[in-house]
Amino acid sequence: MAETLLQVKDLKVQFATEDGMVKAVDGVSFELERGKVLGIVGESGSGKSVTAMTLMGLTGGVNSRFEGEILYKGTDLLTLSDDQMQQYRGPELGMIFQDPMTSLNPVYRIGDQIAEAIRTHEKIDKRGAKNRSVELLRAVGIPNPEARVDDFPHQFSGGMRQRAMIAMALSCNPDLLIADEPTTALDVTIQAQIIELIGRLKDDFNSAVIMITHDLGVVADIADEIIVMYAGQVVEQASTRDLFYDPQHPYTWGLLGSIPRLDRPRPDRLHSIKGSPPSLINLPQGCAFRPRCQHAFNRCMERPALESHLDVATHLDRCWLDVPYKRSHRDETISGATEAA
Amino acid sequence: MAAFLVRRTIGAILVLVAVTFFVFVIFIVVPGGDPAERIAGKNATPQNIENIRHDWGFDRPFYVQYYKMMEKMATGSLVSYTSQQNVVQQIEQGMPATFSLSIGAGVIWLFFGILVGVISAISAGKFSDRAITVLALVGVSLPIFWLGIVTRYYLAEGGLTSFFPDGEYVPLTDNPAQWFFHLILPWTVLAVGFIGFYGRVLRGNVLDTSNEDYVRTAKAKGLPPKRIMRKHILRLSLIPIITLFGLDFAGVLGGGAILTETVFDLHGVGQYAAQSINNFDLPPIMGVTLYGAMFIVVFSVFVDLLYAYLDPRIRPT
Numbered sequence: 251m252a253e254t255l256l257q258v259k260d261l262k263v264q265f266a267t268e269d270g271m272v273k274a275v276d277g278v279s280f281e282l283e284r285g286k287v288l289g290i291v292g293e294s295g296s297g298k299s300v301t302a303m304t305l306m307g308l309t310g311g312v313n314s315r316f317e318g319e320i321l322y323k324g325t326d327l328l329t330l331s332d333d334q335m336q337q338y339r340g341p342e343l344g345m346i347f348q349d350p351m352t353s354l355n356p357v358y359r360i361g362d363q364i365a366e367a368i369r370t371h372e373k374i375d376k377r378g379a380k381n382r383s384v385e386l387l388r389a390v391g392i393p394n395p396e397a398r399v400d401d402f403p404h405q406f407s408g409g410m411r412q413r414a415m416i417a418m419a420l421s422c423n424p425d426l427l428i429a430d431e432p433t434t435a436l437d438v439t440i441q442a443q444i445i446e447l448i449g450r451l452k453d454d455f456n457s458a459v460i461m462i463t464h465d466l467g468v469v470a471d472i473a474d475e476i477i478v479m480y481a482g483q484v485v486e487q488a489s490t491r492d493l494f495y496d497p498q499h500p501y502t503w504g505l506l507g508s509i510p511r512l513d514r515p516r517p518d519r520l521h522s523i524k525g526s527p528p529s530l531i532n533l534p535q536g537c538a539f540r541p542r543c544q545h546a547f548n549r550c551m552e553r554p555a556l557e558s559h560l561d562v563a564t565h566l567d568r569c570w571l572d573v574p575y576k577r578s579h580r581d582e583t584i585s586g587a588t589e590a591a
Numbered sequence: 592m593a594a595f596l597v598r599r600t601i602g603a604i605l606v607l608v609a610v611t612f613f614v615f616v617i618f619i620v621v622p623g624g625d626p627a628e629r630i631a632g633k634n635a636t637p638q639n640i641e642n643i644r645h646d647w648g649f650d651r652p653f654y655v656q657y658y659k660m661m662e663k664m665a666t667g668s669l670v671s672y673t674s675q676q677n678v679v680q681q682i683e684q685g686m687p688a689t690f691s692l693s694i695g696a697g698v699i700w701l702f703f704g705i706l707v708g709v710i711s712a713i714s715a716g717k718f719s720d721r722a723i724t725v726l727a728l729v730g731v732s733l734p735i736f737w738l739g740i741v742t743r744y745y746l747a748e749g750g751l752t753s754f755f756p757d758g759e760y761v762p763l764t765d766n767p768a769q770w771f772f773h774l775i776l777p778w779t780v781l782a783v784g785f786i787g788f789y790g791r792v793l794r795g796n797v798l799d800t801s802n803e804d805y806v807r808t809a810k811a812k813g814l815p816p817k818r819i820m821r822k823h824i825l826r827l828s829l830i831p832i833i834t835l836f837g838l839d840f841a842g843v844l845g846g847g848a849i850l851t852e853t854v855f856d857l858h859g860v861g862q863y864a865a866q867s868i869n870n871f872d873l874p875p876i877m878g879v880t881l882y883g884a885m886f887i888v889v890f891s892v893f894v895d896l897l898y899a900y901l902d903p904r905i906r907p908t
Contacts, residue, residue: 306811332816339813347811352804355823356904366822367812402903418812 252283255323255425255458256305262317263297263304270531274300276482277318277556280475284425287452287459289469289490291505292479295527298462301479302428305460306345307335322426340371344419344457346448348431350411354403360387360414361399367421386417389454390447409440416447420455427452428460433468445472467509470494478502481528481538484556488565498559498567498576500543503583521583537568545571545579599895603888610884611877615657618873625649626672629871647672660877669878673870678878682860685846688760689859691770692851693843695778700785701836707786708793708832709825715798723790730787739780739854747776758856781851785839789832796828803827830901834894841890845883 263275275297282288290298303309305320307327320327322342327335339345347353355363364386365379374382380399387395390413403411412432419427429448433441449472452459461469469476469490476493478486478501486499497503507521525542528534534541536551543550549570556568569576627644628635635643644650648659663669669678711723744750747757755776761769800806801824809823846852846860853862860879867875899906 308807308810336813336815339811341813345811347804347808349804353808355805355809355827357826357902358822366814370812370814370818404904415808418808422813 252285254281255284256280256282257321258301258305258318259321260318261301261304261320262315263300263309264315265311266313266315267531271315272530273482273533274530275304278477278479278484279318280477280487282426282458282460284458285452285456286474287449287461287469287472289466289473289476290460290462290479291464291466291469291476293464293523293527295481295530296479297482297530298464298479299430302345302430302460302462305426305428306339306343307332337371340367340422340424342424342426344422344424344427346412346415346419346427346429346432349435350408350415351435353415354411356403359400359402360406364399364414364418364421367418371422382421383417386421387414389420389451390414390417391443392417408436409444412436412440412444413447416444416451420451420457423455423457425457426460427455427457428462430462431464432461434464441468448472465509466494466505478505481533482530483538483568484566485539485569486567487556488562488567492562492565496560496565496577497580497584498565498573499539499569500545500571500576500580500583501539502567503580507584537570544583545575547571596892599892603892606888607881607884611661611881612657614877614880615660615873616653618876619653623871626871626873630672660874663874664878664881669874671867671872671875673872678874681863681875682878682882685858685860685863687762688857689844689846689848689852689861691760691763691774692777692781692848692857692859693840695774696781696785696843696848696851697836697840699778700782700789703782703786704789705793705829705832707790708797708828709820711790712794712797712801713820715794720794724794727787727790730783731791733783735780735784735850736854738783739777739851742776742780743854758854760857760859777851777855777857780854781843781848789835792835793828793832796831797824800824800828826901830898833897833901837890837894837897838887841886842883844890845886846879847883 258278258280261275261278262273265272265274278297278301280288290301292298300309304316305327307330310332316328318328322338327338330338354360358366361380361383364383365376368374368379368382369376384395384399387399392398392410392413398406398410403414406414412435416432427448432448433444436444445468448459448461459472461473463469466476473490476488476490477484478493478499480501486493486497486502488496488498493502494506497506501523504521504523508523510520523542528538528541536553537543537546540546540550547570552570554568554570556566558564558566559569559573627640627647627649630647631640631643648656651659660669664678667677667679670676671678671681707723707727711720711727714720743757746752746754748755749757756769756773758777759773761773763770806819806823809819814823843861846864848859849861849865851857851861852859853865856862860882863875864879866872867879
């Protein structure tokens with residue numbers, strides 16, 4: 251049994267706005283062991299990024315409300331002050347952001363931005379920090395790092411910038427790496443490289459990874475466990491294998507159906523989930539996905555709990571449909587049969 | 592770099608020619624501008640005026656007149672129509688006062704402008720931010736001539752309290768203490784409006800920059816808030832302020848602080864310009880215009896160079 255690095259218990263994040271309370275994250279729980287990868291998947295506005303930012307302590311503010319616990323190595327991060335949290339960012343928690351074009355400061359050299367993180371947390375001279383930066387750039391696959399370390403961000407391509415971001419996030423050897431849609435802004439050809447890189451570095455640095463994405467395909471190979479979020483709630487939570495082979499929630503089916511696949515007969519068109527995510531201020535009554543669900547019935551007016559309906563105790567979902575019905579109907583959505591009709 | 596300087600120098604010369612030419616043409620077009628009548632005095636005969644017109648060359652085509660005037664300016668022999676004093680010498684005499692006023696006020700307004708901007712951005716939405724905002728708007732709205740006269744009335748010698756000397760410029764080389772003492776009020780009065788304006792602009796810049804992704808990255812790296820503010824937010828927020836300051840500072844150095852100089856009777860270049868305009872005296876107006884335009888042109892080159900230093904993205908590679 252590996253060391254449990256992170257335990258999130260019933261995390262709730264709300265933001266007070268002029269229109270009312272936004273329930274951005276509404277009861278998320280998971281555990282993460284060292285060396286494992288957790289994928290958090292959902293559409294824009296599902297709360298996945300807020301969850302990640304909250305882990306980093308970056309969602310604080312006068313209008314933010316937090317509930318639950320984020321136990322990192324036994325310490326509840328939610329109870330820490332800003333100053334204490336600052337000590338965790340870098341050496342304990344590292345984060346990679348979505349858009350590498352804007353996530354690096356345009357006026358400082360790449361190497362200086364990496365060295366800045368190192369020098370903040372470790373007693374090391376400038377030369378030592380620079381040497382570390384060069385080594386990190388080499389580790390993330392930047393060619394000729396001795397020269398490129400003095401480049402400015404605008405001299406890097408998008409993929410190289412994301413590599414530099416990864417180098418920066420790993421510069422202080424964090425035990426937990428959070429990647430918030432690290433490939434969304436990149437070319438498809440670069441995406442696989444970056445995912446592969448994160449997977450490899452995770453092993454080299456012996457850290458755990460939380461990979462946030464809207465694309466199940468991105469986490470299919472790398473994640474050990476996947477959480478599917480919708481409207482701030484977890485709708486399905488399972489090991490990657492279970493989620494792909496026995497998906498239980500209609501929203502997960504929709505996500506699976508929207509991935510182009512080469513190993514199945516081609517549907518006339520990819521599945522698209524009709525409608526858009528609900529307002530997080532006024533959630534629909536009952537199941538939040540009900541208004542967009544093709545399989546909704548009377549009982550969906552009550553809110554389903556997140557619980558296991560299968561033999562596998564770790565496979566949780568939030569749906570009233572019975573398992574045989576789901577197993578017989580989900581392929582319509584996943585393989586696009588309904589759309590073809 | 593060499594190409595940049597050559598290009599900018601040619602551009603600068605064109606700007607200077609254009610500016611002086613427009614001022615010259617405006618002067619000719621404006622009614623009552625006939626310099627011959629003014630030079631001749633009140634009881635001149637038409638023949639008198641005609642002679643003066645011929646002697647001074649006012650009967651020649653305007654572009655010839657313009658050329659002759661610029662030629663005299665270049666050789667330093669340009670004289671005023673009314674007092675016959677040498678224009679270049681007069682400007683040189685005014686420069687110490689104008690420089691003293693501008694540099695002192697510039698330091699004050701840049702320092703306090705940045706201070707006000709940062710404080711109100713950090714405390715955005717809170718009471719101190721609102722209080723500063725109101726003060727800044729008041730500062731921007733106060734007309735300099737009014738503020739100057741009011742401060743003189745309440746604070747200067749001969750007024751209600753006599754804390755400060757009333758106007759006049761004491762050269763730095765004569766008596767540094769008196770130089771400083773005499774300039775406190777003019778510096779403050781000139782700086783107030785700029786402080787308010789710079790504070791508002793910087794506040795907006797800082798708040799905008801705080802929402803940039805790279806600031807979030809800096810936080811995620813675990814940097815201390817002060818370092819984030821100084822190195823990641825302020826550094827980029829100050830870039831637009833540099834442009835503003837470069838041009839505003841060039842403006843007052845170039846004699847643009849006409850009101851302050853006149854209210855406090857500093858005998859600087861600005862006051863010289865004001866007197867010349869009152870006297871409808873073209874040569875000094877042309878002289879001061881050229882002098883002021885030169886500062887603007889030179890400082891805009893400085894600003895561009897500084898920009899390239901501050902922002903590597905626009906550095907010529």
